[in-house]
Amino acid sequence: MTTIATESTKPAGTGEGPYLDVRDLRVHFTTDDGLVKSVDGVSFSIERGKTLGIVGESGSGKSVTSMSIMGLHTAKNAKIEGSIKIGDEEIVGKPIDAIRQLRGQKMAMIFQDPLSALHPFYTVGDQIIEAYRIHNKVSKKQARQHAIDMLDRVGIPEPSKRIDAYPHQFSGGMRQRAMIAMALSCDPDLLIADEPTTALDVTVQAQILDLIRDLQKEFNSAVLMITHDLGVVAELADDIMVMYAGRCAEYGTADQVFNRPEHPYTWGLLGSMPRFDKPPTERLLPIKGTPPSLIQLPSGCAFNPRCDFKERVGERCVRERPELLGEDHQIACHLPPSERQQIWTDEIAPRVK
16 A cells, blocks of 8 residues: 655555655745745655555645656745655755656656647657657667557557657647657656646546556556546545645545545545536535635644534634644544544535445
């Protein structure tokens, strides 16, 4: 099982240990309006062959976390603290050139918008060839054949012809497949997928998810899946971390988070999901209010202005920030565990399951 830990909880990993190990990650940006705490103390780890899904609304810190792992925060106003280990390599504080050498073989990323991630002036094949030759001493002819093989592996028809096409000549789903081919061209040990099915129709979404699953089995990669779509993580993830306002609100196995969730924010996410197994007359249950500003977070629990259950706790919700507590299933909430479980069973589950 993928594990997560805070400073006061269990150590990460079992057996050979995690391949990705993130500890107390903090990513803050200094702006004219104040300090933006995009990620504020997140810890997790992933073993080879396992998938961790990170879910949450826009602005919760999901993509900032992934960009930190890839070493892509180069702005002068970005301050990164904590620890990010890829295998035995510490990323935080490492020179940019040294991190660049890790991209491709050690870690790779599928970006959410392949049209902007792929260079419009170069063919898809040239971009895959370049990524492959950076880490492998092969001729351009060998690299081209490898690129054709990768395009074929990700399901692009007539790869020997499409290798010379430009990104704008591909459909959205085909561009995403090409992006996956590029990310996997050097057999990376860690694959980060940031909203990999955004703007794709449901049929193509299913194909992309199947492709990621099959390729993970083939390469035995650790996979970090970042999405706002709970349906995506339900399909792929072994474990799920729910983020809110730059922190972890709940962590558990996919079964725990979907069938026995305990955080009010997770209940809200589940209640907002469209269901095809329920009558269309039933309304969704949206989370009231809007996500907080990361410059001026509410005092105490950041979710308290939107929480329907804070009155059961009282002033503690406003005064004290909850810590992430638990063993295999961890929750950052002041409600007692027995009360959370009772609320889910009696009040929430009948409406969302």
